[in-house]
Amino acid sequence: MEEIHQGQISDTLARHADSLNDISQKIWREPELYFQEKFAHNLLTDFLERNGFTVVRGYKNIATAFRAEFQSPNYDRLLHPTIAVLCEYDALPEIGHACGHNLIAEAGIATGLALRDVLTSHADTAQAVDGKLVILGTPAEEQGGGKVILINEGAFLDIDFAMMVHPFVRNDLEPVILGIEACRVEFRGKAAHAACGPWEAVNALDAAVSLYQNVALFRQQMKPEWRMHGIIVNGGTVGNVIPDAAVLLYRVRATSSKDLAFLKGKLVEFIHAAALSTGCSVDIDFSTKDPRSGPYMGMIHSRTMSHLYKKYSAAEGVIFVDGVPSFSGSTDMGNVSLVVPSIHPSFYIGQPYMIHTRDFARLAGSADAQKYTLIAAKSLALTAVELYRNKEVRDRAKQEFQLQKRLLLD
Numbered sequence: 001m002e003e004i005h006q007g008q009i010s011d012t013l014a015r016h017a018d019s020l021n022d023i024s025q026k027i028w029r030e031p032e033l034y035f036q037e038k039f040a041h042n043l044l045t046d047f048l049e050r051n052g053f054t055v056v057r058g059y060k061n062i063a064t065a066f067r068a069e070f071q072s073p074n075y076d077r078l079l080h081p082t083i084a085v086l087c088e089y090d091a092l093p094e095i096g097h098a099c100g101h102n103l104i105a106e107a108g109i110a111t112g113l114a115l116r117d118v119l120t121s122h123a124d125t126a127q128a129v130d131g132k133l134v135i136l137g138t139p140a141e142e143q144g145g146g147k148v149i150l151i152n153e154g155a156f157l158d159i160d161f162a163m164m165v166h167p168f169v170r171n172d173l174e175p176v177i178l179g180i181e182a183c184r185v186e187f188r189g190k191a192a193h194a195a196c197g198p199w200e201a202v203n204a205l206d207a208a209v210s211l212y213q214n215v216a217l218f219r220q221q222m223k224p225e226w227r228m229h230g231i232i233v234n235g236g237t238v239g240n241v242i243p244d245a246a247v248l249l250y251r252v253r254a255t256s257s258k259d260l261a262f263l264k265g266k267l268v269e270f271i272h273a274a275a276l277s278t279g280c281s282v283d284i285d286f287s288t289k290d291p292r293s294g295p296y297m298g299m300i301h302s303r304t305m306s307h308l309y310k311k312y313s314a315a316e317g318v319i320f321v322d323g324v325p326s327f328s329g330s331t332d333m334g335n336v337s338l339v340v341p342s343i344h345p346s347f348y349i350g351q352p353y354m355i356h357t358r359d360f361a362r363l364a365g366s367a368d369a370q371k372y373t374l375i376a377a378k379s380l381a382l383t384a385v386e387l388y389r390n391k392e393v394r395d396r397a398k399q400e401f402q403l404q405k406r407l408l409l410d
Contacts, residue, residue, distance in 0.1 A: 009114040024106035028365040031091030034140035037064040040089035060153035066137035072119040072130040082132040086164040098361035100167035110377035131388040145293035147332035165376040168346035177299030178253035179260045180330035184285040191244035201242035205235045207278040208246035214270035227253035255298040299334040302341040304397040312382040341401040347376040
């Protein structure tokens with residue numbers, strides 16, 4: 001890596017630090033749920049357009065998705081790579097940006113500004129960096145699968161590599177990201193007075209409790225990376241009426257497609273067993289709200305790209321501690337990682353608060369998070385520059401990707 005590129009990236013991030021923080025703060029103060037991120041979409045696209053990017057709003061018929069492009073003067077699709085930097089900006093109900101997506105958006109835009117300046121400098125010299133940059137606005141990560149829809153609509157067909165970062169309780173280079181399928185279960189029975197005629201009833205709540213217990217009993221046989229969890233969202237309304245309906249929401253998670261399918265099958269078995277034992281009928285719904293979406297898949301981390309990110313992060317004083325239990329959540333970035341070589345490192349933002357908590361939401365909107373976010377953006381930008389400039393590294397990442405993909409999908 002040329003020192004001139006590192007210096008240029010640092011200068012760009014320092015020059016735009018206040019504007020980047022302003023973007024993050026505005027998104028943090030206006031939390032929006034999945035597919036409703038109109039404010040964030042408009043804020044980010046307006047900023048990118050003012051800064052020289054070619055912007056497509058409402059990308060791929062998703063109202064709050066966008067694509068912003070910038071390329072070097074000598075860009076040639078046959079010779080030079082296209083790298084996507086992904087932004088997220090949806091929030092959680094009630095607790096706002098408790099997953100720090102305002103910081104993900106800021107880091108993505110910061111990386112984009114840094115790479116824009118590198119791509120336009122040193123043309124026709126030994127320090128030239130040639131390629132295309134795509135800043136992809138991906139809504140509805142928390143729920144809805146915006147990236148899954150974008151994949152299915154062809155948004156990644158011209159992308160060679162993808163990258164993003166995520167704030168977390170600690171630095172995690174290759175967090176364990178599990179595939180996930182969500183399910184709605186509705187048991188139907190027959191209501192009756194709980195004292196005068198309970199023998200007339202078919203108790204739907206008993207079916208729900210039976211399912212809950214079936215899953216609990218199975219946990220002893222579950223592998224460490226498997227998850228099966230759920231809640232009862234409706235189990236009746238009054239205590240003296242045996243309920244004729246009960247509704248549960250369940251999720252299964254695993255790293256591989258094979259294991260995810262196995263757990264899904266086990267959950268279906270438990271559901272039918274609960275229905276059979278109580279005499280209830282049951283409706284099982286694994287469908288998504290948007291038919292273009294689908295389940296989230298486990299993540300393949302590009303080891304080549306992760307190594308680069310770690311190298312540049314370490315130079316900024318970032319420490320990745322081995323042997324610490326990893327993040328074990330799910331994200332639609334896992335789906336992207338099955339399409340192109342990808343990374344999704346997590347970065348510490350100043351306090352050991354877990355995501356999806358009110359404490360983390362406050363931290364994501366604090367001044368303390370800023371320096372960590374810009375370090376992550378710088379590391380992403382330098383990783384991208386190395387990919388742009390080094391064909392051997394690109395080829396190694398692609399070969400590795402094909403092998404990892406086969407292993408995960410088997």
